[in-house]
Amino acid sequence: MQALRVVAEFFLTVCVGLSFGSFVTLASYRLPLGEDIVVKPSRCPKCDTKLGFYDLWPVLTWLVTLGRCRYCKAAVPMRYPLTELATGIMFGVLYFKYGITFQSLLLALLWVVLMIMIVVDLEHYIIPDQLHYVLLPLGLGYNASIGTPWDDVLNGFMLGAGIGLTLHFGYRYLRGKEGLGFGDVKFMALAGIWLGLKPIVPFLFFAGIFGVATGLLWRALKKGPIFPFGPSLAVALYFCITFPEVSNLFWNIGQFVK
Ligand SMILES: [Zn+2]
Incomplete structure (x- = not known):
């Protein structure tokens, strides 16, 4: 039971990390442009289509679409899923080191x-x-x-x-x-x-x-x-x-x- 809880918590922590990874890709794109990073909805930088529920899954969307925008087929740089993955992994490392704590x-x-x-x-x-x-x-x-x-x-x-x-x-x-x-x-x-x-x-x-x-x-x-x-x-x-x-x-x- 204990092992199952650890696996579940680890999995959840990595998923939260992947979502924060999406925020990282968004913020690192918008901050240098001086754009808002909180309320503005995500759009494809090429065709400007507003991205929906299926377009915003960290790493998965990139894998399923083979690294292309679903609408205009523009290439989505590999650094996006890599950034998401790195964030997810580091969250996982923190879980093993410190558990779910304030620290x-x-x-x-x-x-x-x-x-x-x-x-x-x-x-x-x-x-x-x-x-x-x-x-x-x-x-x-x-x-x-x-x-x-x-x-x-x-x-x-x-x-x-x-x-x-x-x-x-x-x-x-x-x-x-x-x-x-x-x-x-x-x-x-x-x-x-x-x-x-x-x-x-x-x-x-x-x-x-x-x-x-x-x-x-x-x-x-x-x-x-x-x-x-x-x-x-x-x-x-x-x-x-x-x-x-x-x-x-x-x-x-x-x-x-x-
Ligand atoms: Zn597009």
Whole structure:
């Protein structure tokens, strides 16, 4: 009976995640255009047909229609079902790690915002300010709910902002052009609020590694010298927050090496 309940709850959580994934694809399409993301009904961006009940099933619609709009046959990019799938999977991971709790709810919302940020930054090379406005109260609420001391939150914020600003202005001073965008700097300060002082160090470490990987990938794909850093920051933050043991391991290895 217990196993059955776990399977049912897991299945339900992943389905909720897939639906939020649909919201992510919608929001990441509309936010950079300055469009409303809540009340406006979904339409095909090509033929403008209002989408109905059968057109809005996450992943499934894309599979059944073989990735085409039912009305005008325009191709629906594969990133739509992939985004939905990634959101669903991460909700599932949260269920196994934290169960159905207030903490996993806040972490699920964090992942929704981060997914929007990843998709928008990959496509437009910007991090919309609206996302920061959501991440700030969410991060403060998260720390209040798990009882993080407030001086730790403040120290994390100052370290994140300090390193971000140093990289931003340092690069500009040394190379005469922008390296780290201001959206990234704001996000690093916010990551400090979410993480607190100690875990922000492994966060920056992992973000750096992911960033180098993205840079190499961008070069291999011949997408130009500038690459988005937001996705690396987002993935590093999600993993450092969801798996605090990773950042503990980081410090333990540091102790060991010393
Ligand atoms: Zn269409």
